[in-house]
Amino acid sequence: MSHILRGSSAIVGIGQAGCGKAEGRTPLDILAEATHNALDDAGLSLSDVDGLFTGSSYHFMPTLSTAEYLGIKPRFSDGSMIGGSSFVAHTLNAAMAIHSGLCDVALICYGSNQRTAGGKLATMSEQQTYEVPYKPHYPISSYALAAARHMYQYGTTREQLADVAVAARQWAQLNPEAFVRDKLTREDVLNSRMISDPLSLLDCCLVTDGGGAVIMVSSERARDYHHKPVYLLGMGMAHWHRQITQMPDLTITAAKESGQRAYEMAGLSVKDIDVVEVYDAFTINTLLFLEDLGFCPKGEGGAFVANGNISPGGTLPVNTHGGGLSCVHPGMYGIFILIEAVRQLRGSCGKRQIDGAEVALVHGNGGVLSSQATSILGTEQTL
Numbered sequence: 001m002s003h004i005l006r007g008s009s010a011i012v013g014i015g016q017a018g019c020g021k022a023e024g025r026t027p028l029d030i031l032a033e034a035t036h037n038a039l040d041d042a043g044l045s046l047s048d049v050d051g052l053f054t055g056s057s058y059h060f061m062p063t064l065s066t067a068e069y070l071g072i073k074p075r076f077s078d079g080s081m082i083g084g085s086s087f088v089a090h091t092l093n094a095a096m097a098i099h100s101g102l103c104d105v106a107l108i109c110y111g112s113n114q115r116t117a118g119g120k121l122a123t124m125s126e127q128q129t130y131e132v133p134y135k136p137h138y139p140i141s142s143y144a145l146a147a148a149r150h151m152y153q154y155g156t157t158r159e160q161l162a163d164v165a166v167a168a169r170q171w172a173q174l175n176p177e178a179f180v181r182d183k184l185t186r187e188d189v190l191n192s193r194m195i196s197d198p199l200s201l202l203d204c205c206l207v208t209d210g211g212g213a214v215i216m217v218s219s220e221r222a223r224d225y226h227h228k229p230v231y232l233l234g235m236g237m238a239h240w241h242r243q244i245t246q247m248p249d250l251t252i253t254a255a256k257e258s259g260q261r262a263y264e265m266a267g268l269s270v271k272d273i274d275v276v277e278v279y280d281a282f283t284i285n286t287l288l289f290l291e292d293l294g295f296c297p298k299g300e301g302g303a304f305v306a307n308g309n310i311s312p313g314g315t316l317p318v319n320t321h322g323g324g325l326s327c328v329h330p331g332m333y334g335i336f337i338l339i340e341a342v343r344q345l346r347g348s349c350g351k352r353q354i355d356g357a358e359v360a361l362v363h364g365n366g367g368v369l370s371s372q373a374t375s376i377l378g379t380e381q382t383l
Contacts, residue, residue, distance in 0.1 A: 003234070003265040007383045009095040009106075010222035010229035013042025013215030014339045019328045020179045022209040023116050027058050028069045030211035031111025035070060038213035043226045044105060049215075050075045051103025053090035054110060055082075057331050066109065076103040082239065083366020084279055087214075087334040088373040092235035094216045104217065108338075111211030112330035130245040137196050140204060140282065142244035142368035144196035147284035149250040151198060156287070156302035158198055162189035164283040165202050165325050167311040172322025174312060174352035179208050180326045189283075203283040205324035205333070212335035214342070219383075230342045231383060233268065233359070234376040236261025244368045251299075254372040255292035255363060262361075262374040263294075270294040273376075274357040275344045276316060277337035279365035280323040286310070289363050290318070293374065317354045320344060334364035338375070345379050358382055 015037025018030040031054075039045060052074040056062035063077040076097045082089060087108055094106035128136075136142065150156045166186055172178035184202070192201040222229035238254035238261070241247045263269055270293065278289045287301035295316060296304040304310075310318035321327045321340040328336055341360035343349050358381055364373040 002267055005095050005099060006233055006265055006267065007231045008219055009098045009216050010219050010231045011214055011216050011342050011377070012222055012225040012227065012229055013038040013044065014342050015039070015041055015213045016336070016339060017211045018111070019177060019210035020208050021116055022113055025113055027056065027111040027113050028065065029111070030113060030209060031066065031109050031213070032070060034111060034211035034213040035107060035109050038215050041226065042215045044215065046070060046072055048105045049107045051094060051097050051106035052077045053094050053106060053108045054079060055086035055332065056110070057112065074103065082371035082373070084281070084332040084334050085364030085366035085371045085373040086332065088338060088362055088364030088375050089237050091216070091232055091338070091375045092237065095232050095235070098216060098218050106216040107213060108216065108335065109211070109213040110332060110335045112332065113209045114331040115207050115209045126242065128243050131243060139368050140196045140199060143282040143284055144199045145244055146250045146288065146369060147198050147282070150284065150287070153251055154299035154302065158190055159186055160302035160306045161198070161203055161283040161287065162186045163306050163308070164280070164286045164310070165189045167305070167308065167314070168280060168319050168323040168325035170311045171320050171352060172326035175321045175327060178322040178327040179206055199282055199284070205281045205329040206326065208328050208330050210328045210330035210336070212339050214335065214338055227346055229380065230345045230377050231380070232375060233378045233382060234262040234264070234266025235374065236265065237371070237373045239371040242367060242370055247369060251288070253288050253292050253369050255289050255374065258372040258374040259293040259363070262376050266376040268359065268376060272359050273361045275320060275341065275354045275360045276318045277341045277360065278319060278363040279333055279337065280319055280325050281329070281333065281365065283325070285365060286318065288369070289365070293361065293363060312352065320349065320352050320354065334373070337362050337364065341377050345377060
C-alpha cells in the first residue's frame, strides 16, 4: 500500500534570479524576482499564493519578512530553519499542508546576496564548546575533519575528491547559467591553495548571490498549468547532531536514514533513480552522500566518483547543472538542486539533459553534515 502523500502534490513552477552577482540588491529583492519568475512559469500570480515556506540567514522571522515584502497574507506559513537542506525539507511540509487543505498554492523560496555583501554569511550562534580552543574555520574545518577521517579509514585520496570538482565543472560547461565554466583539471584542484587540510580552495563551493522559488499544488490541480507537473513521490528527513564533535561517525551521515525514508515513501529503490542532485558544499559531501544514499557501498565512494563516473557520459549523472562547486551557491543551496531536478524531469536542460529521465533524487544538507533531507521526484509516468 502506497504512502498517502506519494504523488499527492506536484511542482508546477520554478524560478531563479540574481544567480552569480546581483549588485545593489537585497536578499528579499532577489527572492521576490525568483518568486515572480516561478509564478510566471506556472501561470499564477502572487494573489494565488496562500502557503509560504522559506528560510533565511538574514531574517530572524523569515516568513514574516518575506510575506510582508511580497505583500501576501498566507493561510499557512513554515519558517523551519535547518540550514541549506531547509528548502528540500519544505517539499514535505508543503505536501502535508496541501494534502490537509491548509493551503492550495505553496511557495518555497530563498534569496541571498552573499557574494556582493562581502561573503560573510555563515554564522554559528551556538557556542562550540569543544571546538573553539582549536580555532577552526567554520564550516570548512568540520568538513575537512570528515574528509580526513574518510581518507584514513577507507584510503580515499585527494585525487578522488578532486574528481568530484572536475565532474561538477564539466556539467557546468554544459549550462549557460553556471557562474564558473572555465576548464578545470584534477591537477588544478590539487594545486589550489590549501584552506583546511585536506580540502583546498577548489574543493569548496562558490560564493555567489542568487535566489530560487518553487510552486507546489495538489496533484488534482497540477495538470492545469503551463508545464508538465513534477510529482513528489517520496521524502525523508534526519539529523543526528549539530556540531561536528557530536557527529556519531564522521564517515556516516544521517542521509542514510533520510534516503531510506524517501525510498520507502516513493516505493522505489536506488536502481530507479535516473538523475541525482546533491548538496555539494565541499567535494567530500558528494562522496559521502552517494555512499549513504546507496549508490555505492560505504568506503567505496572515492573509487565511485573517480575517473569521470559522475561526469557527463559517466554511469551516474550527478549535479547536472554544475552544483554548488561550479554553478551557484549563495549560502544556502537546497532550492537550486530542486529546480535542476524539475528541469531534468521536464526535459528542458538542453545540452546537459539526461535522456529519458523520469525519476530524480534531490538531497539537501544543512549545518556541518548535520541536517539531511531527501526528496524523490517523478514524472506523471511514475505515479
